[in-house]
Amino acid sequence: MSTLEIRDLHVEVETESGPKEILRGVDLTVSSNETHAIMGPNGSGKSTLAYSIAGHPKYTVTKGQVLLDGEDVLEMAVDERARAGLFLAMQYPVEVPGVSMSNFLRSAATATRGEAPKVRHWVKEVKGAMSDLEIDPAFAERSVNEGFSGGEKKRHEVLQMALLKPKIAILDETDSGLDVDALRVVSKGVNDYKADSDVGILLITHYTRILRYIAPDKVHVFVNGRVAESGGPELAEELEENGYVRFTGAAADKEEQPA
Amino acid sequence: MSEPVAQSGGGVIDAPDAPVLDVDPGIKTALSPKIAPWEERHTSYDVEAFEVPRGREEQWRFTPLRRLRGLHDGSASATGRVEVAVRTGFGDSADDLTGSGTRHEVVGRDDARLGDGGIPADRVAAQAWSAFPSAHVVSVNEARSDDAPLTVTITGPGEGQVAFAHLQLRLEHHAEAVVVLDHRGSGTVAANTELVVADGAKLEVVEVHDWADDAVYVGAQHLSVGRDATIRHTSVTLGGDLVRLSPVINYRAPGGDVELDGLYFADGGQHFEQRLLADHSVANCRSRVMYKGALQGEEGGTAAHTVWIGDVLIRKAAEGTDTYELNRNLLLTDNARADSVPNLEIETGEIVGAGHASATGRFDDEQLFYLMARGIPEAAARRLVVRGFFGEVIQKIRVPALRDRLEAAIEAELEAIGS
Numbered sequence: 133m134s135t136l137e138i139r140d141l142h143v144e145v146e147t148e149s150g151p152k153e154i155l156r157g158v159d160l161t162v163s164s165n166e167t168h169a170i171m172g173p174n175g176s177g178k179s180t181l182a183y184s185i186a187g188h189p190k191y192t193v194t195k196g197q198v199l200l201d202g203e204d205v206l207e208m209a210v211d212e213r214a215r216a217g218l219f220l221a222m223q224y225p226v227e228v229p230g231v232s233m234s235n236f237l238r239s240a241a242t243a244t245r246g247e248a249p250k251v252r253h254w255v256k257e258v259k260g261a262m263s264d265l266e267i268d269p270a271f272a273e274r275s276v277n278e279g280f281s282g283g284e285k286k287r288h289e290v291l292q293m294a295l296l297k298p299k300i301a302i303l304d305e306t307d308s309g310l311d312v313d314a315l316r317v318v319s320k321g322v323n324d325y326k327a328d329s330d331v332g333i334l335l336i337t338h339y340t341r342i343l344r345y346i347a348p349d350k351v352h353v354f355v356n357g358r359v360a361e362s363g364g365p366e367l368a369e370e371l372e373e374n375g376y377v378r379f380t381g382a383a384a385d386k387e388e389q390p391a
Numbered sequence: 392m393s394e395p396v397a398q399s400g401g402g403v404i405d406a407p408d409a410p411v412l413d414v415d416p417g418i419k420t421a422l423s424p425k426i427a428p429w430e431e432r433h434t435s436y437d438v439e440a441f442e443v444p445r446g447r448e449e450q451w452r453f454t455p456l457r458r459l460r461g462l463h464d465g466s467a468s469a470t471g472r473v474e475v476a477v478r479t480g481f482g483d484s485a486d487d488l489t490g491s492g493t494r495h496e497v498v499g500r501d502d503a504r505l506g507d508g509g510i511p512a513d514r515v516a517a518q519a520w521s522a523f524p525s526a527h528v529v530s531v532n533e534a535r536s537d538d539a540p541l542t543v544t545i546t547g548p549g550e551g552q553v554a555f556a557h558l559q560l561r562l563e564h565h566a567e568a569v570v571v572l573d574h575r576g577s578g579t580v581a582a583n584t585e586l587v588v589a590d591g592a593k594l595e596v597v598e599v600h601d602w603a604d605d606a607v608y609v610g611a612q613h614l615s616v617g618r619d620a621t622i623r624h625t626s627v628t629l630g631g632d633l634v635r636l637s638p639v640i641n642y643r644a645p646g647g648d649v650e651l652d653g654l655y656f657a658d659g660g661q662h663f664e665q666r667l668l669a670d671h672s673v674a675n676c677r678s679r680v681m682y683k684g685a686l687q688g689e690e691g692g693t694a695a696h697t698v699w700i701g702d703v704l705i706r707k708a709a710e711g712t713d714t715y716e717l718n719r720n721l722l723l724t725d726n727a728r729a730d731s732v733p734n735l736e737i738e739t740g741e742i743v744g745a746g747h748a749s750a751t752g753r754f755d756d757e758q759l760f761y762l763m764a765r766g767i768p769e770a771a772a773r774r775l776v777v778r779g780f781f782g783e784v785i786q787k788i789r790v791p792a793l794r795d796r797l798e799a800a801i802e803a804e805l806e807a808i809g810s
């Protein structure tokens with residue numbers, strides 16, 4: 133049983149005109165076996181939240197806490213966070229020329245598991261996971277994400293999740309750029325891992341379509357750097373129908389109130 | 392590298408204001424301004440045929456002349472010799488020279504074969520030619536198997552000593568050999584290395600410069616490519632205070648096929664310079680150049696400096712030429728400077744292809760973040776990226792024990808900055 137607690141998280145980025153606050157007090161708790169969807173307009177700070185939890189150096193936490201089972205995540209280096217059981221499927225996975233996917237996966241598995249997986253067992257495991265996600269085995273010898281199509285990158289993010297077996301996974305728009313078949317395959321990959329494990333999932337998305345495959349327990353509306361409202365799956369339906377107007381208005385009102 | 396600080400080729404020049412790189416890109420046709428170095432290029436065995444370089448010359452403008460210890464101005468005279476040993480095999484398994492068709496001779500300057508590779512084109516090379524005490528000729532007149540590579544070990548004269556050296560590696564008609572030229576030791580050396588590959592012969596040669604910290608080595612490599620001959624040349628520079636290498640490809644007849652690969656890794660204070668010329672003077676020859684460099688200078692220390700000049704000349708007679716050259720540099724730290732200058736001059740349009748690319752970039756923090764976000768510790772992530780960067784070059788080397796040694800050397804370099 134694991135819990136990721138985000139408490140009053142404030143994050144800024146460095147801009148040419150000085151620091152700019154993007155996250156303005158995020159409170160959110162995700163536990164094992166729960167799936168939380170986060171929906172919100174472009175630029176509201178969803179990826180910032182995801183990257184801040186993963187420890188991307190671009191983001192500076194100015195206030196608040198992130199705890200994984202009570203441990204202070206913000207004190208950990210990026211790799212330590214991953215080894216502690218956090219995983220981020222990125223909105224824009226990075227290309228790493230010259231490093232083969234198979235070498236990368238093995239290095240990552242060795243690091244997160246604390247020992248190198250036994251070769252024969254590992255080869256089988258990777259093959260199985262790749263075929264579940266309908267990834268051609270030839271990708272294993274290609275450089276990490278290099279020249280992958282948008283959809284291929286997303287499949288490989290889910291592949292990594294399946295192999296690294298995190299306690300808490302943040303999926304940042306893993307559904308964006310997927311065709312209908314790929315969406316089904318990727319959703320199945322996520323659901324298979326959910327069924328096999330106690331993973332807690334934070335699913336960032338713009339579309340209710342994926343929520344038909346991956347059923348959320350909770351839906352959070354993310355506006356202007358914080359959670360504006362939380363509810364059940366029905367909240368997603370409402371957003372689909374009415375958009376964010378109700379919340380952006382509310383957020384703007386709040387903004388004007390003196391702190 | 393998704394974060395280039397400078398790039399040329401393919402019509403792309405990114406961030407041209409970046410301070411660390413001098414890119415002098417461009418395809419020069421007969422109509423463009425004459426800055427092409429080969430217009431002024433002249434050759435001679437005689438040191439006095441060359442003026443003493445002052446540092447402004449195109450050929451010397453990147454080289455810190457005061458660190459040449461007088462090799463360029465006649466003030467350095469020989470106080471020692473390089474030691475040359477030829478063995479079969481590489482590394483621990485190397486043994487006495489085998490092969491009935493392979494010979495190692497020490498000859499005088501009157502030996503008629505000397506000069507078959509090419510003629511010096513700068514003052515230091517001419518100085519070496521004028522001053523070498525005896526020349527080593529390693530000739531192969533058989534098809535040697537890959538399992539029996541030749542290792543030629545060239546050891547410097549020792550700290551504080553100066554030597555002039557001459558080596559010719561000769562493959563006779565249809566001969567084949569894999570050869571490692573393993574340079575090491577201390578001292579100041581100017582040398583000519585001739586690689587003479589006769590018609591239909593096939594040479595795979597890896598030239599390793601793993602000199603001690605004090606060493607200065609200035610060498611000209613003269614490649615002579617016979618009809619339908621093949622050369623795979625890999626040049627590796629890892630150690631030395633200053634190493635300057637000037638390989639020239641001389642095609643003697645149609646059908647020549649040459650690949651020049653390179654790998655260099657410069658630390659703070661080191662100056663590694665590579666000046667290449669592929670002189671396409673005859674029809675239907677091929678050249679491929681792929682040099683990759685990594686640089687790391689310590690904060691507050693002297694910068695690491697590398698220079699790569701890739702000149703390709705396609706003369707009027709060289710119809711059917713197929714050439715491409717690439718140089719990439721990876722700046723691992725801030726205190727590093729990589730100069731990269733590809734030049735392509737084309738005198739005939741009847742060619743198969745001609746292109747070049749040059750890019751220099753900083754170590755990409757996004758790549759580092761991505762790998763670390765999968766649990767991989769920072770040092771291991773850096774190793775993965777750098778190993779990946781050099782992988783294309785190292786994988787082509789056909790001597791497994793040498794590949795291992797180079798990989799270990801690169802890891803050791805990376806550990807040196809405690810990443």
Ligand SMILES: Nc1ncnc2c1ncn2[C@@H]1O[C@H](COP(=O)(O)OP(=O)(O)OP(=O)(O)O)[C@@H](O)[C@H]1O
Pocket residue numbers: 145146147148152154172173174175176177178179180181223
């Ligand atoms: N370096 C920067 N300078 C200025 N603004 C920045 C910088 N980096 C990020 N931002 C801003 O931070 C805000 C939040 O970006 P973020 O990527 O977190 O949004 P998002 O909610 O994930 O959007 P999307 O739905 O489009 O993926 C954006 O308005 C973005 O422009």
Ligand SMILES: [Mg+2]
Pocket residue numbers: 178179180223304305
């Ligand atoms: Mg986003």
